Amino acid sequence: MNSGHGMPRSTRQYPTLIRRTCLINMPSQSTHLLDSLDSTLTAWLAERDVPKFRGKQIRNWLFEKRAADWQAMTNLPQALRDQLTAELPLWTSSVAKHTKAEDGTEKLLLSLADGGQIECVLLRDKVRRTICISTQVGCGMGCVFCASGLDGVDRNLTTGEIIEQILLLQNLLAKEERLSHIVVMGMGEPLANLDGLLPALEEAHREDGLGISARRITISTVGLPASIDRLAKHKRTYRLAISLHAPNDELRNKLVPVNDKIGLDAILDAADRYFDVSGRRLTYEYVLLHDLNDQDEHARELADRLSGREALLNVIPYNPVAGLPYETPTLARQHAFRDILEQAGIRVQFRHRKGNRIDAACGQLRRSQQEVFALE
Incomplete structure (x- = not known):
């Protein structure tokens, strides 16, 4: 396992990701009802x-x-x-695989009309019923530890394909259960597909749709400042979660390659502007990787970055992906990282991983099925 100063995954793969990103405006084969x-x-x-x-x-x-x-x-x-x-076909996708975990998490791998595949998840937590949906086939952001982006991005999903995920997941609920929250944290970069996403979320928000409050809808992003500003001008102020994964540009450029053209300062400035408009506390996501971004100095630098901001830091111990060399930090290292943040006055929570046994992390189920098909 390499330290944070050298990455085990070659940056020579990134041009492939960029080439694949050029395909994102290709429409699906048929118009969705x-x-x-x-x-x-x-x-x-x-x-x-x-x-x-x-x-x-x-x-x-x-x-x-x-x-x-x-x-x-x-x-x-x-x-x-x-x-x-x-x-009028009601659905344009088919369920390629439906997996269930003991904790109530359910995951769908959907095959699309043009042959692409996406994933979406239903999570049960006490009274909450949360769904996690995708916005693209694959992802072009190139986060080196993420299964979704290993093969780049094929295209944006249409509004209909996003709504279809929402309805198919809702249909998994028992009659007495009600959908309460939506998180746009599945495959793809949501802010790279606002044209498809925002009308879909409007259907979820409408009283004659699902009637879900904007404050119960969270959009996750690696941080695209221009799109964050566009979202700030939208009539609905959804919750925003920004995936940091590193406290400085040198390390983030290695973990999240698109950061090289953006920079943390620009992202945090855009996040501050969104907070000024929306008044909604932002969430910052931080995937904790063994020996890469989990050291005491990373925690201290991260605390300095977030100091004075109305924010919640959501730390996610890494969920291992087959074929990638990254590991989950030890519990002792996780506790030390948390202690430093809390002592600095940062609101922090460590996300409990759900659905581990069903490849519930973003992109894992699709990739595992691709590997199965390749072996057959």
Whole structure:
């Protein structure tokens, strides 16, 4: 295991990531009904002289009653259900794998219409029911320890593909369970796909959608200042989580290669502007890697960075990924790191890892399945 001064993964892989990033604006093969549900349904119903109120019934079935298909919408005439089934596909993905953990975590690996695969997760924690969704096929940020970005990014997901994840995960809930929180922390960089993401979150927020408050929706980013500023101007002020992973640019450039063109100062300045507009406390994420960013000097420097900011530091001990050389710090090292931060007055929490046995970390399930297919 190398120290923080030298990375075991060669930077020669990064040009590949950049080339793959050029593909992100490629659309999926077909238009998704959920890309623009209201306008598509309104036009489709009008062309067939179907009363407009059927559109509201369909919306209610999808978001409130959790219908799995058109035939489940029993207050629609059978002939209309048959026509919808034949002409308007409700889902464009298929479940390639569905895994469950003892702690209630469930993960879906979805195969998309164009052959790509994405992951999304349902997490159960006491009364909370949180879903974690993806925004891209792969990821172009190149974080060296992350399974999602090992093969770069293929494309952005459409609004419909993002909404579909939300609804499919909600459909895993028992009747007495209710979806309470959404975190956009799955595959991809959410702020690189705001055009697809924001309309999807609007559907989740709408009263005739899922009715989830903006304060219960968190968007995670490695830190793209221009996109953070754009998000600050949006009518909804969602919670923002920024993945730091290092307290200085020298180390962060190695762990998060895109930082070389951005810099921590610019990211933190944009985060401060977002806080000024939204008034919502920001979360800073920090994946703790054995012998790389977990030393006492890293904790002290991180505390200096966050001092005086209204922020929560969320430390995530690394979840090992097959094929990568990174390791989880010892419990003693984790405790020492935490003690330094708390003594400096930083609000800190260590995230309890859920779903370890089902490859619940971002990108792991997709990669494990790719390896299985390669061996077959």
